[in-house]
Amino acid sequence: AQSVTQPDIHITVSEGASLELRCNYSYGATPYLFWYVQSPGQGLQLLLKYFSGDTLVQGIKGFEAEFKRSQSSFNLRKPSVHWSDAAEYFCARRDNYGQNFVFGPGTRLSVLP
């Protein structure tokens, strides 16, 4: 079955430090890939997406992600984390055979002052 994995359940970084959140997907055909952020008690906000073309995509709030086919990965990065970035981050792919999204389990980001 198609799946999305996020190996890190919880990550803690200091404010100002760099960040990388990992995401791996299964099944080879180039998928549509997304990163969403969810603040506590809120809905999901789209950070960025990859469909095709340049493998490094820029998103909102200073985030970027790089698609690496050879590693089946789509890791999210930010060079300098702000306290307001503390949230839950979800990687997702669009299902190859339908319209629904398959989500990873999420990575919770904590930011130390």
Place this chain on the structure above:
Amino acid sequence: NAGVMQNPRHLVRRRGQEARLRCSPMKGHSHVYWYRQLPEEGLKFMVYLQKENIIDESGMPKERFSAEFPKEGPSILRIQQVVRGDSAAYFCASSPPTGGETQYFGPGTRLLVL
């Protein structure tokens, strides 16, 4: 342009009651998706609807759950005879008629079953 709207934001039901969750897609969007998020878990797809049609309900539990998206009005996710295990956040997403390349999510309805 208002985003995806869901109501109520919070819903409390006792076991055996019915829960009715509403979703109004973004203006111009005709595709609606429902997802469920259990505590400490990611979102799981439930059902995909277009106006007056259920396109994919492969993620819906076989009993007690139903969804509709009428020609007029919001999409409704109905849960009959709720049980404690139905307690979760239910999110609606919408996408434009061109397809589901990007889905835009509502704020969710948090259902608590006592």
